Amino acid sequence: xxxxxxxxxxxxxxxxxxxxxxxxxxxxVVVVECFQNIPCDPCAASCPSGAIQxxxxxxNLPTVDYEKCTGCGLCIASxxxxxxxxxxxxxxxxxxxxKIPYEMLPLPKKGxxxxxxxxxxxxxxxxxxARVQRTxxxxxxxxxxxxxxxxxxxxxxxxxxxxxx
Amino acid sequence: MKEYDIVIxxxxxxxxxxxxxxxxxxxxxxxxxxxxQLGGQLIKQTHKFFGSSEQFAGIRGIEIADNFIDKIKKSxxxxxxxxxxxxxxxxxxxxxxxxxLNGNSLVKVKPRCLIVAxxxxxxxxxxxxxxLPGVYGAGAVQTLMNVYGVVPGEKVLMVGAGNIGLIVAxxxxxxxxxxxxxVEAMPCIGGYWVHASKIARLGVPIYTSCTLKEVRGxxxxxxxxxxxxxxxxxxxxxxxxxxxxxTICLAVGLSPLSELLWQTxxxxxxxxELCGYVALRDENMRTSSEKIYIxxxxxxxxxxxxxxxEGQIAGLNxxxxxxxxxxxxxxxxxxYKRQLSQLRNNIMSEAINRGIQKVIIQKGETHVYSH
Ligand SMILES: Cc1cc2nc3c(=O)[nH]c(=O)nc-3n(C[C@H](O)[C@H](O)[C@H](O)COP(=O)(O)OP(=O)(O)OC[C@H]3O[C@@H](n4cnc5c(N)ncnc54)[C@H](O)[C@@H]3O)c2cc1C
Ligand code: SF4
Ligand code: SF4
Numbered sequence: 124x125x126x127x128x129x130x131x132x133x134x135x136x137x138x139x140x141x142x143x144x145x146x147x148x149x150x151x152v153v154v155v156e157c158f159q160n161i162p163c164d165p166c167a168a169s170c171p172s173g174a175i176q177x178x179x180x181x182x183n184l185p186t187v188d189y190e191k192c193t194g195c196g197l198c199i200a201s202x203x204x205x206x207x208x209x210x211x212x213x214x215x216x217x218x219x220x221x222k223i224p225y226e227m228l229p230l231p232k233k234g235x236x237x238x239x240x241x242x243x244x245x246x247x248x249x250x251x252x253a254r255v256q257r258t259x260x261x262x263x264x265x266x267x268x269x270x271x272x273x274x275x276x277x278x279x280x281x282x283x284x285x286x287x288x
Numbered sequence: 289m290k291e292y293d294i295v296i297x298x299x300x301x302x303x304x305x306x307x308x309x310x311x312x313x314x315x316x317x318x319x320x321x322x323x324x325q326l327g328g329q330l331i332k333q334t335h336k337f338f339g340s341s342e343q344f345a346g347i348r349g350i351e352i353a354d355n356f357i358d359k360i361k362k363s364x365x366x367x368x369x370x371x372x373x374x375x376x377x378x379x380x381x382x383x384x385x386x387x388x389l390n391g392n393s394l395v396k397v398k399p400r401c402l403i404v405a406x407x408x409x410x411x412x413x414x415x416x417x418x419x420l421p422g423v424y425g426a427g428a429v430q431t432l433m434n435v436y437g438v439v440p441g442e443k444v445l446m447v448g449a450g451n452i453g454l455i456v457a458x459x460x461x462x463x464x465x466x467x468x469x470x471v472e473a474m475p476c477i478g479g480y481w482v483h484a485s486k487i488a489r490l491g492v493p494i495y496t497s498c499t500l501k502e503v504r505g506x507x508x509x510x511x512x513x514x515x516x517x518x519x520x521x522x523x524x525x526x527x528x529x530x531x532x533x534x535t536i537c538l539a540v541g542l543s544p545l546s547e548l549l550w551q552t553x554x555x556x557x558x559x560x561e562l563c564g565y566v567a568l569r570d571e572n573m574r575t576s577s578e579k580i581y582i583x584x585x586x587x588x589x590x591x592x593x594x595x596x597x598e599g600q601i602a603g604l605n606x607x608x609x610x611x612x613x614x615x616x617x618x619x620x621x622x623x624y625k626r627q628l629s630q631l632r633n634n635i636m637s638e639a640i641n642r643g644i645q646k647v648i649i650q651k652g653e654t655h656v657y658s659h
Contacts, residue, residue, distance in 0.1 A: 129496070130484030164345060169346075182635075204486070243489070279490065
């Protein structure tokens with residue numbers, strides 16, 4: 124089981140896209156979970172800091188210059204694959220801040236406690252919503268406070284009674 | 289009878305792009321579509337598109353359609369006929385169209401050049417009880433939900449993990465319908481992995497090397513049995529699993545909708561890589577019939593992005609063949625062709641490139657044009 128067979132990336136696959144520890148330690152930074160050569164490039168065009176490098180070939184994987192990334196999160200909503208997240212590992216002693224794209228309704232409310240789901244949709248923790256940003260293109264951005272050790276595990280939330288396994 | 293420089297059959301992305309391009313060359317254009325509104329597949333695509341940010345990547349399909357339709361309605365040289373089905377093209381160069389909801393009014397027009405952009409039809413799958421109510425094509429489900437706001441059922445099994453299966457599964461969940469599972473006969477997910485991950489994060493299991501064996505039910509779908517399959521696509525015994533579903537959604541591929549092209553008599557060939565029978569064409573999208581051009585999924589199943597570029601190439605060259613050269617003809621023609629080859633320069637397009645090699649009429653190849 125790995126991303127080509129069930130859509131859930133395994134450890135070796137994730138290692139290719141998770142920023143190095145020293146970068147994560149510096150503050151909010153982008154995590155681009157894009158594993159396949161497909162004709163797609165809006166993430167690069169959306170990044171105001173040039174952190175996601177312009178594509179030489181539209182089929183390449185995105186490359187990130189983490190030094191340039193401010194963690195602003197503007198790229199999140201641009202990605203048609205909903206594959207971009209921003210992680211701030213230093214939010215507090217025990218917690219990290221995570222920005223995720225979200226296209227379901229109803230939207231959660233600020234302060235609400237929702238289920239934090241892993242990459243296979245399994246609930247792994249209760250998490251608190253810190254911010255809800257509505258965007259023009261309707262891929263909304265939800266900021267959640269998650270246990271530090273789950274910052275690279277949680278990738279979705281369950282708000283109401285919509286599907287999860 | 290009304291005459292037009294260019295008549296385009298099909299108002300999807302290919303036809304829309306062809307119409308705008310032809311109109312920009314000062315040709316008179318008629319755009320014919322059998323839908324209630326223009327847009328083809330685009331009007332039900334609520335997801336953001338892939339592709340180049342120079343074109344429409346990151347923008348939702350419905351917005352791409354709105355953008356086109358707006359421009360087309362403003363163009364004085366384009367006439368539009370919706371709820372109108374083109375039924376035949378005859379030796380005397382006349383196109384017959386059945387118009388109106390019941391198709392009870394016959395219109396005849398005479399195009400100097402015809403562009404066929406009729407798109408594709410969904411494939412069916414053989415399994416026990418595949419004729420029960422509750423068995424849908426994924427495209428039909430998408431139309432019901434996203435165009436008419438009707439939910440198809442409550443608990444769905446999606447068959448096929450190509451992009452259409454993955455995207456429609458996601459949109460079902462957005463509509464609050466439960467997707468029990470996605471099964472895929474191939475050993476790997478055929479659609480983009482980012483779409484698969486999006487579904488997986490919602491808790492939907494994707495089973496590869498697995499297929500639908502049987503649907504149960506009397507009056508309608510009441511359940512389904514899925515089963516693992518081996519490398520030879522044979523059922524593996526004891527691997528059956530029963531699912532409690534009331535809806536089966538088939539996303540097992542599309543075939544070019546080429547009836548009209550058959551009827552015109554242009555040369556056709558069966559090309560598995562392009563998903564069915566397609567017309568031979570040159571690199572300007574002209575078929576073996578001098579006055580007939582093609583664009584979009586009817587030339588081989590691909591994407592809206594390539595359909596739009598093919599539409600531009602067909603529109604530009606069909607008008608040029610009538611003597612209406614766009615003032616930047618040469619520049620645009622090579623730009624569009626370059627964009628198309630860039631789009632196809634990836635592993636996922638290998639089959640398409642192979643297929644096109646088999647149907648392309650080479651430059652300089654003497655071709656006896658019928659018509
Ligand atoms: C669920 C789904 C998701 C997709 N996602 C993407 C994506 O993210 N990016 C992308 O690039 N592509 C995507 N595609 C593919 C894209 O939608 C198609 O490739 C594209 O619409 C093909 O355009 P077309 O103009 O050739 O055909 P269509 O859009 O199918 O339009 C053909 C039109 O012709 C009409 N017609 C047919 N026969 C006649 C007749 N005889 N008379 C009158 N009218 C007729 C049809 O009703 C239709 O309106 C997706 C497709 C689906 C189904
Ligand atoms: S988070 Fe901001 S700076 Fe970092 S890659 Fe995304 S858009 Fe660029
Ligand atoms: S926009 Fe998303 S899917 Fe497209 S290349 Fe960038 S990260 Fe990958």
